[in-house]
Amino acid sequence: MKFEGTEAYVATEDLTVAVNAAVTLERPLLVKGEPGTGKTELARQVAAALGLRMIEWNIKSTTRAQQGLYEYDAVSRLRDSQLGDERVNDVKNYIRKGKLWQAFDADERVVLLIDEVDKADIEFPNDLLQELDRMEFFVYETGETIRARQRPIVIITSNNEKELPDAFLRRCFFHYIRFPDEQTMRRIVEVHHPGIKEKLLTTALTQFYELRETPGLKKKPSTSEVLDWLKLLLAEDLTPEDLKRDGANALPKLHGALLKNEQDVHLFERLAFMARAQR
Numbered sequence: 001m002k003f004e005g006t007e008a009y010v011a012t013e014d015l016t017v018a019v020n021a022a023v024t025l026e027r028p029l030l031v032k033g034e035p036g037t038g039k040t041e042l043a044r045q046v047a048a049a050l051g052l053r054m055i056e057w058n059i060k061s062t063t064r065a066q067q068g069l070y071e072y073d074a075v076s077r078l079r080d081s082q083l084g085d086e087r088v089n090d091v092k093n094y095i096r097k098g099k100l101w102q103a104f105d106a107d108e109r110v111v112l113l114i115d116e117v118d119k120a121d122i123e124f125p126n127d128l129l130q131e132l133d134r135m136e137f138f139v140y141e142t143g144e145t146i147r148a149r150q151r152p153i154v155i156i157t158s159n160n161e162k163e164l165p166d167a168f169l170r171r172c173f174f175h176y177i178r179f180p181d182e183q184t185m186r187r188i189v190e191v192h193h194p195g196i197k198e199k200l201l202t203t204a205l206t207q208f209y210e211l212r213e214t215p216g217l218k219k220k221p222s223t224s225e226v227l228d229w230l231k232l233l234l235a236e237d238l239t240p241e242d243l244k245r246d247g248a249n250a251l252p253k254l255h256g257a258l259l260k261n262e263q264d265v266h267l268f269e270r271l272a273f274m275a276r277a278q279r
Contacts, residue, residue, distance in 0.1 A: 036222025
């Protein structure tokens with residue numbers, strides 16, 4: 001089992017090395033990077049490339065680690081007991097399997113994605129240490145131990161919104177997805193917008209990288225946003241000449257695809273004002 005990228009996903013050499021190293025070591029792969037750099041999509045493409053089913057656990061601020069194992073619905077069991085329902089005699093009828101249980105219970109090997117782990121409480125990663133390390137957990141209500149039939153490939157993503165515990169980091173193979181350089185970005189664009197005219201692409205990417213490097217920018221546009229922007233440029237049939245900017249208008253065409261808050265829009269408006277004032 002070797003991951004080498006797919007036709008739909010441009011994987012750099014260091015990323016493929018990280019994926020394959022994590023698989024070999026049987027460690028979770030912790031992937032960090034800017035939002036929009038393809039961390040979640042990586043798990044989907046690893047599953048597709050290796051021919052494996054993917055189980056996706058999307059983490060929210062309210063998510064608890066226990067939910068990944070199982071949840072016991074005591075309220076429903078109490079209600080059914082009051083109604084005389086025979087289902088109450090088997091506690092298993094009131095246990096809902098979490099994403100980890102589903103992955104452990106699968107007959108075949110699967111890819112388990114734990115997406116945006118940094119959204120949850122700081123104790124969330126630590127609460128999963130033993131289960132991810134030993135690939136088993138105990139169900140107190142039934143007295144059984146659930147063990148992984150096939151060790152899943154675990155991919156964990158983080159947007160780096162908060163620091164993760166050292167004990168958790170020690171058990172992972174870590175990779176940071178760097179923002180693509182222009183050459184890699186061209187390969188990514190070719191996958192999503194094949195045959196785009198060279199002059200238009202060069203002009204657009206030059207503007208995009210200049211925009212990303214503008215001092216004071218609160219949110220730098222990501223890979224997914226430049227792809228959306230290019231899609232709009234193609235839909236509007238714009239030419240490289242249409243993209244030209246001057247001091248009077250520092251904002252790029254269709255900038256709403258790239259700039260996602262009013263502070264950054266105002267930044268470029270101020271730059272345009274300063275350029276006019278210096279004339």
